[in-house]
């Protein structure tokens with residue numbers, strides 16, 4: 001019999017799991033549904049790849065590999081919570097914590113000096129960045145705001161910063177020399193294998209990637225970001241921000257684009273702190289500073305220097321801030337800047353948050369200020385530029401009246417840019433890069449210079465067919481116009497457009513409003529409709545899937561955590577993601593400081609309901625269907641009664657909202673009449689929960705306002721974390 005797999009992840013979602021999962025288990029126990037937990041936290045993923053460094057009893061199974069295989073099977077039913085996509089500083093933090101707990105795992109070698117270190121680094125690099133989602137996502141993406149969520153937002157709008165037409169905020173992006181402008185693309189007429197070669201100016205050829213196979217109909221593309229063009233662009237933007245008194249901010253995806261974007265981030269660090277790097281270049285080099293990990297790496301490394309020298313460099317860093325431009329802050333109280341670590345400012349969440357806040361970001365004085373949003377590659381920057389222009393012209397969107405933008409995203413089987421890590425290279429020397437097939441044909445070729453970033457992407461044909469089908473299905477089911485966000489002038493998109501036109505013919509599209517528009521035109525079209533209260537499905541590639549499923553939800557309902565996020569797996573299984581947002585590290589901090597967890601598990605409630613529905617269909621289990629339906633009703637009631645977590649200690653938090661969900665769920669089960677056994681089982685439970693509501697909420701709120709301890713960040717202590725997340729004796733005993 002199949003089961004539901006629940007993932008254990010990191011940070012706020014993992015805390016929430018300790019409170020929510022016991023409730024779920026108690027509710028489904030009598031219905032013949034098995035739930036099993038798989039640990040894909042950063043810590044578990046590290047331990048899983050170093051069995052040879054661990055004692056027998058410390059070893060853990062590779063749950064991610066297991067789930068990756070499961071995702072390809074029809075019986076898959078996985079509830080996937082957000083996990084950390086680790087930047088190098090986070091990875092090192094996790095390693096240090098695990099070592100301090102007695103796990104003998106090796107350090108991360110920044111510059112491996114022998115084969116053993118190379119092996120260690122390559123193992124760690126597989127865990128780095130976005131390493132979970134691409135493995136599990138064996139299907140395309142269907143993300144939308146459920147009606148109940150949308151209605152709640154209309155009645156209880158979140159705050160929206162006003163937009164004025166004289167805002168100086170703007171997007172700065174490259175006009176040439178970037179990935180967008182250098183892209184080349186072909187569709188393969190037949191299956192083949194290709195290798196990637198670099199030939200330098202002396203004719204010496206190096207294999208960058210050995211032969212790997214490609215399928216018939218697969219679209220491949222390759223492109224290059226010129227280092228010189230990038231550095232010139234960044235220098236100009238720093239100067240322009242200074243001149244116009246704008247905050248300098250950089251927005252990119254250092255986690256998902258884990259090879260290319262940290263390099264670009266490093267160039268931005270060097271550009272912004274140019275005076276420091278010019279004056280102290282030798283020492284910085286000697287210290288082995290890794291700029292790609294952000295300015296925090298420089299700050300940590302100079303700690304090793306004698307006081308006088310360290311103070312001199314610190315003074316020069318301060319001078320950079322003084323001479324400007326001012327830099328956007330992640331946390332102005334703690335002096336954490338936009339360039340501290342590459343994982344703090346992630347474009348999918350950072351740009352929408354800024355657009356929601358009148359186009360402003362925080363400066364060092366803790367005040368909001370107009371911003372230059374630097375998005376080096378121009379492939380998708382125009383979407384944000386067009387949204388900002390729209391807000392300047394029409395003012396901020398109004399959550400009480402605006403429409404909604406569901407997304408159908410092409411993402412299966414590591415589609416497009418997000419699958420390019422193993423084919424991305426920082427170029428060592430001037431020359432030519434070629435993608436060559438087994439017959440010696442050159443499929444793609446670029447002239448490159450030292451320091452350029454070259455990458456190749458693929459998207460297979462079957463996922464494209466599945467994506468087109470999903471788009472038509474959603475357009476039909478919701479009777480909503482759907483726009484393919486594809487740019488006929490972009491090499492990759494031009495190939496994709498041909499396929500879209502071909503595969504649309506496989507479906508009945510009669511009466512549907514389906515269009516293909518460039519991302520900028522699609523933004524304008526969608527925003528105009530959105531403002532008028534009309535809905536428009538965005539059908540997009542993998543990067544825009546990521547960007548748009550934060551952009552519109554954050555504007556519409558305040559956070560992407562409230563999204564229903566389904567991945568119908570191509571082999572028939574279901575992957576149910578919980579919301580579209582991340583793991584919000586600052587929520588953990590608040591829990592530790594004041595024992596209040598403001599993480600909202602709404603996305604998890606929605607995901608569990610669809611997972612139960614899927615379970616019922618696959619296993620012919622009528623009870624699972626009822627559990628799913630009643631859970632949805634309970635979620636709606638939770639929204640109506642405003643029992644989501646508050647931001648303030650002493651008020652209802654994540655744990656309290658779980659209690660209310662449990663109570664409403666029990667009440668719905670007690671009221672339904674389709675299954676008598678469930679009704680009989682849950683009637684007394686509903687009564688007990690309701691009778692004890694005041695006491696339970698008091699137990700859950702009274703403990704707040706004081707620091708608490710869970711014994712670790714990446715690998716918290718199980719006993720402590722369970723205690724902290726389940727503090728109500730009354731609730732625990734009812735669940736029992």
Ligand SMILES: NC(=O)C1=CN([C@@H]2O[C@H](COP(=O)(O)OP(=O)(O)OC[C@H]3O[C@@H](n4cnc5c(N)ncnc54)[C@H](OP(=O)(O)O)[C@@H]3O)[C@@H](O)[C@H]2O)C=CC1
Pocket residue numbers: 081082083084085086133255343344346349350559560561579580581582583584585586598599600601
């Ligand atoms: N699917 C996955 O596994 C994903 C993982 N990530 C990872 O998450 C981490 C943080 O990413 P980041 O870009 O900061 O994005 P987050 O979504 O974690 O945070 C952005 C902001 O959204 C709000 N928010 C998000 N989720 C919730 C929730 N459930 N309840 C309440 N508020 C919420 C909070 O804002 P506010 O202050 O306005 O309340 C939060 O500060 C990174 O490690 C990233 O790689 C990111 C995206 C998806």
Ligand SMILES: O=C(O)CCC(=O)C(=O)O
Pocket residue numbers: 085129130131132133134255256348545546549580581
């Ligand atoms: O996997 C990740 O790092 C983030 C995923 C993400 O942001 C998304 O899918 O929306």
Ligand SMILES: [Mg+2]
Pocket residue numbers: 348546547549550580581
């Ligand atoms: Mg995202």
